[in-house]
Amino acid sequence: TQLLEQSPQFLSIQEGENLTVYCNSSSVFSSLQWYRQEPGEGPVLLVTVVTGGEVKKLKRLTFQFGDARKDSSLHITAAQPGDTGLYLCAGEGGGSQGNLIFGKGTKLSVKP
């Protein structure tokens, strides 16, 4: 069974700080996706990384896919209160088409 482990599980920081969250697995994934979920809402896709070693930037968010395609990281520079939310990584779970498995997420709180 493929598993995605996310760390840390909870993170509370002050506005302006930098942070990194991690998504790790012992399995190789053809791609990984990062979602952000705000309270009471569904997850929203931020990025998909496909190539080992790939780095993608989305404003203050930097996503990296590990060379071996077993892990990924999300780095946020100068966090803002609007970044508060649950950050989920997801990868293919095998089996049926489009079957994503999700990590448990990192719950980020950015205080003003």
Added chain:
Amino acid sequence: DAMVIQNPRYQVTQFGKPVTLSCSQTLNHNVMYWYQQKSSQAPKLLFHYYDKDFNNEADTPDNFQSRRPNTSFCFLDIRSPGLGDAAMYLCATSRVGGTTDTQYFGPGTRLTVL
């Protein structure tokens, strides 16, 4: 404009009383998914439809059923809800499926079982 709509947003039912959750989409996507997300846990796929083809995950309890009468609508039926079925139920769609295809999620229905 909302693209994946779930109704109701909050549903309260009694132990054992059947309940139906609704999802509709304006994207004309081929694939629709139902996920269960319990508090502080990851979303877990229950089943999905590729057009009319139904795909059940192996560990989805028989208590959960789904219907997709047309491209736009998909329903989740919980035949006899138990206390352990209290969760957020998320509907998602994607154009063609596959793990690099974007899934668009609705806002979810939070189910409470009394």
